[in-house]
Amino acid sequence: MEEVKLFGFWPSPFSLRVIWALKLKGVDYEYIEEDLPHNKSNLLLQYNPVHKKIPVLVHGGKPIAESLVILEYIDEVWPQNPLLPKDPYERSIARFWAKFIDEKSRPMWEFFQKFGEEQEEAIKNNFEILRTIEENGLGDKKFFGGDKIGLADLVFGMAIHLLAPMEEVAGVKLIKADTFPRLHAWKKNFSEQPTIKDNFPDHNKVVEFLKIRRETSRISAHPNQ
Amino acid sequence: MALEVCVKAAVGAPDVLGDCPFSQRVLLTLEEKKTSYQMHLINISNKPQWCLEISPEGKVPVVKFDDKWVADSDVIVGILEEKYPQPSLKTPPEFASVGSKIFGNFVTFLKSKDANDGSEQALLDDLKALDEHLKGHGPYIAGEKITAVDLALGPKLYHLEIALGHFKKWTVPESLTYVNKYMKLIFSRESFAKTKPAKEHLIAGWAPKVNA
Numbered sequence: 506m507e508e509v510k511l512f513g514f515w516p517s518p519f520s521l522r523v524i525w526a527l528k529l530k531g532v533d534y535e536y537i538e539e540d541l542p543h544n545k546s547n548l549l550l551q552y553n554p555v556h557k558k559i560p561v562l563v564h565g566g567k568p569i570a571e572s573l574v575i576l577e578y579i580d581e582v583w584p585q586n587p588l589l590p591k592d593p594y595e596r597s598i599a600r601f602w603a604k605f606i607d608e609k610s611r612p613m614w615e616f617f618q619k620f621g622e623e624q625e626e627a628i629k630n631n632f633e634i635l636r637t638i639e640e641n642g643l644g645d646k647k648f649f650g651g652d653k654i655g656l657a658d659l660v661f662g663m664a665i666h667l668l669a670p671m672e673e674v675a676g677v678k679l680i681k682a683d684t685f686p687r688l689h690a691w692k693k694n695f696s697e698q699p700t701i702k703d704n705f706p707d708h709n710k711v712v713e714f715l716k717i718r719r720e721t722s723r724i725s726a727h728p729n730q
Numbered sequence: 731m732a733l734e735v736c737v738k739a740a741v742g743a744p745d746v747l748g749d750c751p752f753s754q755r756v757l758l759t760l761e762e763k764k765t766s767y768q769m770h771l772i773n774i775s776n777k778p779q780w781c782l783e784i785s786p787e788g789k790v791p792v793v794k795f796d797d798k799w800v801a802d803s804d805v806i807v808g809i810l811e812e813k814y815p816q817p818s819l820k821t822p823p824e825f826a827s828v829g830s831k832i833f834g835n836f837v838t839f840l841k842s843k844d845a846n847d848g849s850e851q852a853l854l855d856d857l858k859a860l861d862e863h864l865k866g867h868g869p870y871i872a873g874e875k876i877t878a879v880d881l882a883l884g885p886k887l888y889h890l891e892i893a894l895g896h897f898k899k900w901t902v903p904e905s906l907t908y909v910n911k912y913m914k915l916i917f918s919r920e921s922f923a924k925t926k927p928a929k930e931h932l933i934a935g936w937a938p939k940v941n942a
Contacts, residue, residue, distance in 0.1 A: 515823050538823065543815045710826070717808030724795045724809070 507565030509534035512549050514541050515706050516714050518610070518663035519572040520560040525659050526576050528700045530583040573607055576656060588656045602642045602649055602657040609634050610663055616679075617671040617715070618722040624675075631679055639688045647694055654698060664688070665696050670711045674719055732766040734794040736781060739771035740931035747771065749927035749935040751833070751885035752803040753791040758881040759807050761921035763814045807878055821877040828863055828871045828879060832856045833886040840893055840940060850900075857902060857909055864908035869915055876919070884916040885926070892929050893936045 511527065511534050513520030527534050539549055539559050552568035553561045562569045562578065569578050580588045589596045613634060616627035642657065643649060649657035664680065669692075672679055682689045695701060737753035740746040748771070760767045772781050777788045784799040785792045792801045795813070800806055811820060835856050839849040863871065871879045891913065894900040902909055916922055927935075 540820060544818070544820075710823070713804050713808075716802065716805050717812075720800050720802075720805045721809055721812060724798045724800070 506533075508563075510537060510563040511535070512537045512539055512546075512552065512559050512561040512563070514539050514559050516667075516711060517559060518666045521666055521704075521706070522572055522659040522662055523560045523562060523575050523579070524704055525662065525700060526579045526588060528704050529586045529588075529654075530579065531585070532579070532583055573603060573660070576603075576659065580656070586653075588650070588659065590650070590655070599650065599656050602638075603660045605642065606638060606657060606660045606663075609638075610660075613668065614671065616677060617675050617719060620723060620726050624677075628677060628679070632684075635680065635685055635688060639685050643687050643691060645687075648691065654695065654701075658691075658695060661691070662695065662701065665692055666706070666711070667715075670708065670715050674712060674715045732768045733760070734770065735760070735767050736770045736772050736785070736790050736792045738790050739773050740927065741774075741934045743931060744771060744773040744776075746931065747925070747927060748774075749889070749932040750790060751889055754885040754925050754927070755803050755882050756791045756793065756806050756810075757925040758884065758921050759810050759819060759878070761924060762819060762876065762881065763810065763817065765810070765814050803882075807882075811878070819876070819878045819881065821872050821879040825867070825872045825877075826879055829856070829860050829883045832860065832883065832890070836886070836890045836894070840897060840936065841942075854903070857906055860912075861906040861909045864912050868908060869912065876916075880916060884922060887913050888917060888922075888926060889932060889936075892932045893940075896929075896933050897936070897940050 509527070509532055511520075511523060513524065513536060515538060524536075537546070537548070539545060541559070545557060549559065549561060550557055552563055553559075553570045556570055558570070560570075560572055560575060562575045564578075564582070569575050576588060589599050612627075613631050616624055616631055619627050638661070648654045649661065668679065671677075679685075680688050680692065696705075735756060737757065738748035738750035740748040747769075757767075757769075770781075772778070772788075772790050774788075774790070782788050784794075785801050787801075789801045791803055791806065792799045793806045793810075794800075795809060800809060811818075832853070835849065835853040839853045842849040867873055870876050871883070891902065902913070904910065917926070
């Protein structure tokens with residue numbers, strides 16, 4: 506089997522979803538931790554000259570960038586424990602939601618970087634996005650992928666990885682059992698999956714990392730906030 | 731423009747730098763990064779009004795970044811690393827928790843009145859683990875260079891040496907050669923000598939807690 510390398514950054518959910526995919530499929534790989542943002546390795550810049558970002562998967566010396574693209578590549582090359590269903594229409598639904606959640610991820614983190622009125626706006630926005638994800642995306646299913654976790658589940662994993670600690674640091678509760686019961690249940694089910702449970706950054710470390718980010722945002726925010 | 735830093739003053743000597751290891755950690759970081767700073771010494775038992783206004787719980791250390799005061803040494807050090815990336819003091823994530831339980835175990839042992847409560851052993855176990863780590867990875871926790879984790883642990887080890895030496899006549903066993911070397915290495919650094927508390931203030935700081 507050809508060598509597999511992953512360039513990642515431990516707090517990044519884009520990086521973590523690739524780790525989950527590789528672990529789910531039992532693929533051996535070498536992990537390279539990048540020192541972001543000031544100290545990107547020359548190899549990373551060589552392998553991803555267009556975006557200069559992590560994650561980058563390198564398989565047999567060939568680099569693949571952009572986490573959603575990487576996830577589909579992994580699913581094609583290593584078909585065991587598939588992330589996408591076989592039926593083309595169902596695949597399109599899974600891809601739709603993976604893309605939706607991926608595109609809404611950074612907007613969903615805005616509440617964490619904002620203060621005062623701007624934060625209130627961002628929180629309202631989050632409730633709308635979460636409502637859409639819960640009612641239209643997850644529906645009555647256990648996971649976005651049905652009975653087993655799939656592509657969109659790996660992407661929504663950021664809800665546990667980053668969103669939950671962000672809620673803790675900012676003192677804001679977004680996904681509650683009474684407001685988003687199905688997403689709340691999803692969080693529990695997803696985090697109990699063995700591969701996910703065993704491959705999760707330390708909660709306290711994430712909180713520490715985020716505290717610094719939040720203070721950095723506060724320092725550069727408007728003086729009245 | 732120099733950064734303003736509020737740190738603990740010595741107990742009973744408000745014009746002298748105190749013994750707070752978290753304050754020292756921040757000062758060490760500033761020294762190692764050669765960032766100019768202006769220090770305000772805060773008398774913990776009689777905090778000035780202006781200090782309570784900037785840090786409602788009266789916590790130290792606090793540092794002023796761009797007109798905003800930030801508390802919590804973890805956060806302060808993180809922001810310093812971002813604003814002043816050279817020289818880099820970043821500790822690789824896999825080494826960031828090395829020695830993290832030592833301070834807690836030291837305090838438990840220091841306060842313990844029962845020689846058989848296992849607190850000494852708990853501390854020794856942690857120091858042994860640190861010794862093993864330094865043997866394989868030293869001289870500093872992350873290797874050749876001093877990094878953030880050393881600056882956080884160093885002041886605490888200083889407290890351990892002075893306080894346990896004074897109150898319990900206890901020293902780090904000689905058999906832990908790497909820990910002993912490490913402590914000498916950190917304590918002899920210029921930045922450490924500049925920011926460390928005087929022994930008598932360190933002891934005075936712990937006395938009420940040991941004799942409670």
